[in-house]
Amino acid sequence: MLFELRRVPLADLDALYQDPSDIFFYLSGEEPYQPPKSFFKRVFGPKTPPKPKREWTPPSDDMLLDLETNWHVLHYVLCRNAWEGPLPQATLLSGGTELGKVDVGYGPARGLNPMEADDFLTYLSSLNKEQYALGIEGKDFVENDIYGGYTGWNSDDAANLWDYIEALKAFLTKAKQENHGIILHLY
Numbered sequence: 001m002l003f004e005l006r007r008v009p010l011a012d013l014d015a016l017y018q019d020p021s022d023i024f025f026y027l028s029g030e031e032p033y034q035p036p037k038s039f040f041k042r043v044f045g046p047k048t049p050p051k052p053k054r055e056w057t058p059p060s061d062d063m064l065l066d067l068e069t070n071w072h073v074l075h076y077v078l079c080r081n082a083w084e085g086p087l088p089q090a091t092l093l094s095g096g097t098e099l100g101k102v103d104v105g106y107g108p109a110r111g112l113n114p115m116e117a118d119d120f121l122t123y124l125s126s127l128n129k130e131q132y133a134l135g136i137e138g139k140d141f142v143e144n145d146i147y148g149g150y151t152g153w154n155s156d157d158a159a160n161l162w163d164y165i166e167a168l169k170a171f172l173t174k175a176k177q178e179n180h181g182i183i184l185h186l187y
Helices: 010-018 020-028 039-044 071-079 114-125 138-143 155-177
Strands: 003-009 064-068 097-103 108-112 180-186
Touching (some): 003 155, 010 020, 010 097, 020 180, 064 155, 071 138, 114 155
Antiparallel strands (some): 108 180
């Protein structure tokens, strides 16, 4: 399971709130599934021309942040809970608004508006590299069934995980500067 954040113009995020069925096209260029018309609809139904094929352009690398398998460890370290927590700490797993009920891998994608993204950025910016993971031990990840858990957790792991926090802060800062929303999804 991997976790991706994608910066998006607010108009695109608003369009996905209105029509979440388009999320697959937005994320990967896949058109929404349209079942074939039944025989009777083809013969007696209105004649509608097929939808034109849309061109999909993959996002540039600076529009994406892949947390890889570290998403659950990050959530646990920030919240000290496997699946829940208060916002903005729990933004990765609970923040934003679901983009419909379309399963994009492991549940629906969620959208963060600029204010929610800024709240998460403010929280992350308040963390201290030397103290953010104090009290965490490898057994915590095992006992809480944390995906990608570091069973031999040590100070090097905390330093490596801090790199993801720094990447999140840079990504969220760029979103703030450009007034972008963010799509979060687990696949």
